[in-house]
Amino acid sequence: MSELIEGFLGKSIEGRKSRLPAKLDYLQSATGLFLGLFMWGHMFFVSSILISKDFMYAVARFFEGSFIFEEPKPGLVSIVVAVVFLIFIVHAALGMRKLPANFRQWQVYRTHMKMMSHEDTTLWFIQAITGFAMFFMGSAHLFLMLTQPSTIGPFGSGDRMVFMWPFYLLLLLAVEFHGGIGLYRLSVKWGWFEGENAKQTRATLKKVKWAITVFFLALGTLTLVAYLKIGLENIDQNRVGQKYAPTTQIHEIYQAKVRA
Numbered sequence: 362m363s364e365l366i367e368g369f370l371g372k373s374i375e376g377r378k379s380r381l382p383a384k385l386d387y388l389q390s391a392t393g394l395f396l397g398l399f400m401w402g403h404m405f406f407v408s409s410i411l412i413s414k415d416f417m418y419a420v421a422r423f424f425e426g427s428f429i430f431e432e433p434k435p436g437l438v439s440i441v442v443a444v445v446f447l448i449f450i451v452h453a454a455l456g457m458r459k460l461p462a463n464f465r466q467w468q469v470y471r472t473h474m475k476m477m478s479h480e481d482t483t484l485w486f487i488q489a490i491t492g493f494a495m496f497f498m499g500s501a502h503l504f505l506m507l508t509q510p511s512t513i514g515p516f517g518s519g520d521r522m523v524f525m526w527p528f529y530l531l532l533l534l535a536v537e538f539h540g541g542i543g544l545y546r547l548s549v550k551w552g553w554f555e556g557e558n559a560k561q562t563r564a565t566l567k568k569v570k571w572a573i574t575v576f577f578l579a580l581g582t583l584t585l586v587a588y589l590k591i592g593l594e595n596i597d598q599n600r601v602g603q604k605y606a607p608t609t610q611i612h613e614i615y616q617a618k619v620r621a
C-alpha cells in the first residue's frame with residue numbers, strides 16, 4: 362500500500378522522497394570517472410605507435426599476458442574489454458535518464474540554453490549529443506575489440522584504420538568532448554579542487570579542461586594518421602592481413618639462417 366501511495370505522490374507515507382535518484386547519480390559519476398580515466402590510459406597505450414611499431418607490439422602483447430605466458434592469450438584482452446563494456450553500458454543507461462525525452466522537452470532546453478547563454482549549460486548540451494553518438498560508436502568499437510582481440514597490433518590496427526578512419530575520427534571527437542566535459546562537471550559537482558574562491562576555481566578548471574581536450578585530440582589525430590599510414594603501406598607492399606613480426610624476432614630468424 363505504501364508503495365502505491367509513493368507511486369502516486371512521489372513521497373512515502375512518512376513524507377520522505379526516495380534516495381534512489383541520488384544513488385543512481387553517484388553511480389553515474391563513479392562509472393563516468395572510471396571511463397574518463399580509462400580513456401586517458403587507453404590513449405597513451407594506443408599512441409605507443411607514435412614511438413615505434415615494436416613498442417606498440419610490445420604494449421599489445423603485454424595485454425595478452427606476455428609477462429606470464431609464452432604464447433599470447435588474446436582472451437585476456439576480451440576479459441578487460443568485457444569489464445569496460447559492462448561499465449560503459451551501465452554509464453550509458455544511467456545517462457539516458459537525463460536526456461530530454463520528447464520534442465517539447467528539447468524545445469524548453471534549447472530555449473533555456475539560448476536565453477541563459479551560460480557556458481556550462483551549453484556544455485551539458487554537447488555532452489548529451491556526444492553521449493548519444495557514443496551509444497552506437499562506442500558499442501561498435503568495443504564489440505570489435507571484444508570479438509577480435511588477436512587483430513590488435515601495428516599491422517592489424519593499421520589495416521582496420523584504412524576503412525574505419527572516418528568512424529574513428531568521429532569517435533575520437535565524441536570521446537574527447539564528452540570525457541573532457543564529463544570530468545570537468547564531476548569536479549564542479551562534487552567540489553573537488555575547490556579553493557577559497559569557487560568562481561576562480563571554476564575558471565581555472567575550465568582552462569585545464571580545454572588544455573586536456575586539445576592535448577588528447579592532437580594525440581589522437583596523430584595516432585590515427587600513424588595507423589592509417591601503416592595500413593596504406595600494407596596495401597602498397599601486399600601484406601594486408603599479415604601479423605607484425607617485431608624487429609628482434611626478424612633478427613633471431615636471420616641469425617638462425619646465417620648459422621645454418
Ligand code: HEM
Pocket residue numbers: 403407438441442445449495498499502503506512513514517518519521529530532533534536580581582583584585588
Ligand atoms: C578495453 C577496451 C578497449 C580496447 C582494448 C581498445 C583498443 C583500441 C585499439 C587497439 C585501437 C587502435 C585501432 C584499432 O585497432 O581498431 C583503439 C582506438 C580507439 N579507441 Fe579503443 N579500446 C577500448 C575501449 C575504448 C572505449 C571505451 C572507447 C570510447 C568509447 C574507445 C575509443 C577509441 C578511439 C576514439 C580510438 C581511436 C584513437 C585515435 O584516433 O587515436 N576505446 N582502441
